[in-house]
Amino acid sequence: MTATAPAAEATVRKSSPGTARGPRRRTGRLRRVGLPYLLLLPALLLELLVHLVPMVIGIVMSFKELTQFYIRDWSTAPWAGLDNYSVSVDFDAPVGKALLHSFLVTVAFTVLSVGLCWLIGTAAAVFMQDTFRGRGLLRALFLVPYALPVYAAVITWVFMFQHDNGLVNHVLHDQLGLTDKPSFWLIGDNSFVALLTVSVWKGWPFAFLIVMAGLQNIPRELYEAAALDGAGMVQQLRRITLPSLRPVNQVLVLVLFLWTFNDFNTPYVLFGKSAPEAADLISVHIYQASFVTWNFGTGSAMSVLLLLFLLVVTGVYLALTSRGRRTAQ
Amino acid sequence: MSTPRSPMAPPRTFLWSRRIFLTLLTGFVLIPVYVMLSSSLKPLADVTGAFRWLPTELTIRPYIDIWSTVPLGRYFVNSLIVAGAATVCSVVIAVFSAYAVSRYSFRGKRVFTVTVLSTQMFPGILFLLPLFLIYVNIGNATGIALFGSRGGLILTYLTFSLPFSIWMLIGYFDSVPRDLDEAALVDGCGPLGALFRVVVPAAVPGIVAVAVYAFMTAWGEVLFASVMTNDTTRTLAVGLQGYSTLNDVYWNQIMAASLVVSVPVVAGFLLLQRYLVAGLTAGAVK
Numbered sequence: 001m002t003a004t005a006p007a008a009e010a011t012v013r014k015s016s017p018g019t020a021r022g023p024r025r026r027t028g029r030l031r032r033v034g035l036p037y038l039l040l041l042p043a044l045l046l047e048l049l050v051h052l053v054p055m056v057i058g059i060v061m062s063f064k065e066l067t068q069f070y071i072r073d074w075s076t077a078p079w080a081g082l083d084n085y086s087v088s089v090d091f092d093a094p095v096g097k098a099l100l101h102s103f104l105v106t107v108a109f110t111v112l113s114v115g116l117c118w119l120i121g122t123a124a125a126v127f128m129q130d131t132f133r134g135r136g137l138l139r140a141l142f143l144v145p146y147a148l149p150v151y152a153a154v155i156t157w158v159f160m161f162q163h164d165n166g167l168v169n170h171v172l173h174d175q176l177g178l179t180d181k182p183s184f185w186l187i188g189d190n191s192f193v194a195l196l197t198v199s200v201w202k203g204w205p206f207a208f209l210i211v212m213a214g215l216q217n218i219p220r221e222l223y224e225a226a227a228l229d230g231a232g233m234v235q236q237l238r239r240i241t242l243p244s245l246r247p248v249n250q251v252l253v254l255v256l257f258l259w260t261f262n263d264f265n266t267p268y269v270l271f272g273k274s275a276p277e278a279a280d281l282i283s284v285h286i287y288q289a290s291f292v293t294w295n296f297g298t299g300s301a302m303s304v305l306l307l308l309f310l311l312v313v314t315g316v317y318l319a320l321t322s323r324g325r326r327t328a329q
Numbered sequence: 330m331s332t333p334r335s336p337m338a339p340p341r342t343f344l345w346s347r348r349i350f351l352t353l354l355t356g357f358v359l360i361p362v363y364v365m366l367s368s369s370l371k372p373l374a375d376v377t378g379a380f381r382w383l384p385t386e387l388t389i390r391p392y393i394d395i396w397s398t399v400p401l402g403r404y405f406v407n408s409l410i411v412a413g414a415a416t417v418c419s420v421v422i423a424v425f426s427a428y429a430v431s432r433y434s435f436r437g438k439r440v441f442t443v444t445v446l447s448t449q450m451f452p453g454i455l456f457l458l459p460l461f462l463i464y465v466n467i468g469n470a471t472g473i474a475l476f477g478s479r480g481g482l483i484l485t486y487l488t489f490s491l492p493f494s495i496w497m498l499i500g501y502f503d504s505v506p507r508d509l510d511e512a513a514l515v516d517g518c519g520p521l522g523a524l525f526r527v528v529v530p531a532a533v534p535g536i537v538a539v540a541v542y543a544f545m546t547a548w549g550e551v552l553f554a555s556v557m558t559n560d561t562t563r564t565l566a567v568g569l570q571g572y573s574t575l576n577d578v579y580w581n582q583i584m585a586a587s588l589v590v591s592v593p594v595v596a597g598f599l600l601l602q603r604y605l606v607a608g609l610t611a612g613a614v615k
Contacts, residue, residue: 036433042425047448050484050485053459057456124351124354127347138351140599141355141359145358151566152590152591156584160360160361165377165378233340262453282452283453306455
């Protein structure tokens with residue numbers, strides 16, 4: 001059932017088209033053209049059902065006055081025009097002010113978390129590039145935080161951050177005497193540090209994994225040639241390792257950014273339904289705005305604004321990074 | 330003097346910084362794991378008072394109590410069914426899609442890949458409520474219960490891992506030489522025969538990697554599980570919070586339960602991480 005008609009042949013990406021001429025079949029062409037779509041159909045339908053259609057509905061909801069009174073039959077909710085948006089971005093009023101604060105907290109959190117995850121992951125991968133005794137064991141060990149289910153890992157941190165019976169206060173206060181009195185970690189300003197710690201602990205192994213895989217694609221000979229030319233470790237890192245990792249890093253940083261910015265699981269398990277102000281990440285904030293105050297219209301408007309922000313950032317990021325890529329290809 | 334692996338002996342400063350860095354990192358990684366393990370073997374008095382590095386006595390009592398304090402067994406079965414089914418479906422669907430994108434050129438290919446990948450950036454919170462409404466409406470219209478059922482959760486979770494799985498498998502399939510499936514086509518296999526007899530067997534590490542990822546995604550998800558399940562379909566992600574909403578917080582039981590629910594995924598992950606690295610190396614990061 002290989003392609004026979006030239007038009008169909010053009011639709012098949014093959015390294016050597018036309019070498020294989022199979023039996024002529026009338027349905028051949030249709031199947032040729034239709035097959036890729038057929039193969040994509042299940043994925044497409046599911047993406048439509050779970051992601052795309054709900055997104056459209058979410059956008060529609062953001063223009064409705066969807067409060068608790070209308071939730072039973074949301075199609076009867078009156079149109080609100082841009083009210084939900086103007087409430088969300090009115091930074092002088094409480095709702096907008098809280099959203100802006102949450103947004104800024106999330107930006108700071110994401111930048112720090114992604115930066116630290118990348119740094120630790122890359123450093124660990126580079127240090128473990130050469131074989132040494134126990135490397136395999138260490139590698140498996142380092143992947144444990146990533147492999148642990150989020151809730152199991154975060155709940156352990158909740159225990160460690162407890163005021164009276166947690167490990168963190170025991171070490172910092174009782175054993176090292178660094179603080180005057182035991183601190184609260186899950187409420188107040190410290191909660192930002194707590195959230196960042198957990199996020200980095202959980203996230204850096206992913207960076208480690210990806211960078212490690214990226215390093216394996218760097219030809220060994222490059223290092224050998226550099227070493228013969230007298231390049232030291234630092235120079236090899238700067239001249240070979242980091243430039244070779246650039247395409248990997250571009251994707252890695254984007255993925256980490258999106259995951260961290262949208263992260264709901266970590267703050268939700270760490271703090272419960274109401275996050276402390278200092279660690280009020282945007283996804284939990286919107287969750288609260290929607291489900292706790294039962295104002296789904298405003299919640300949807302906030303989600304749409306968040307999506308627009310992520311689209312713009314991703315678009316700009318891809319435009320900036322793909323320029324280098326295209327010339328490389 | 331030079332061995333093929335390291336042409337030059339690394340300088341001493343490098344060795345020392347490596348030693349220090351990796352030791353500190355090991356501590357950072359292991360302390361929570363140690364807390365989980367040691368606390369799960371402590372009597373309740375040890376976890377309610379000031380933190381102790383070592384238990385006053387070792388007990389396996391928490392491991393017995395966890396099953397009766399909350400219906401952990403049921404949550405466990407639910408999670409297994411949901412994550413298992415989501416993984417199988419997600420992998421099969423991703424294999425089909427990735428094969429289409431990798432081997433055919435067709436109108437809308439770029440739109441498809443960009444759309445699927447861009448769903449990765451959607452905040453879950455944006456489509457949580459609409460999806461809930463869709464499931465309820467489908468239930469009302471057709472009688473197929475998606476809301477509150479395992480089926481609905483399976484559908485939801487499998488799309489969560491789909492974008493990354495497709496993306497990774499495209500890269501992996503691209504690395505399988507086209508000559509192989511062309512030879513199969515010449516031999517009279519249909520395109521699906523070529524896919525399952527040639528491409529899939531050659532891409533096993535990539536497929537295993539994707540399966541591991543899909544399972545972990547489904548096993549660990551909290552947000553949708555907390556909204557879309559009821560008492561009988563509750564999964565571990567939500568069920569585990571049952572220990573801490575009680576008046577007494579049974580930290581030893583929470584730690585024991587956390588350990589029990591982690592063991593299957595961590596063990597599976599560590600056994601298969603070799604494939605994950607190989608899969609990423611050949612596929613995604615190439």
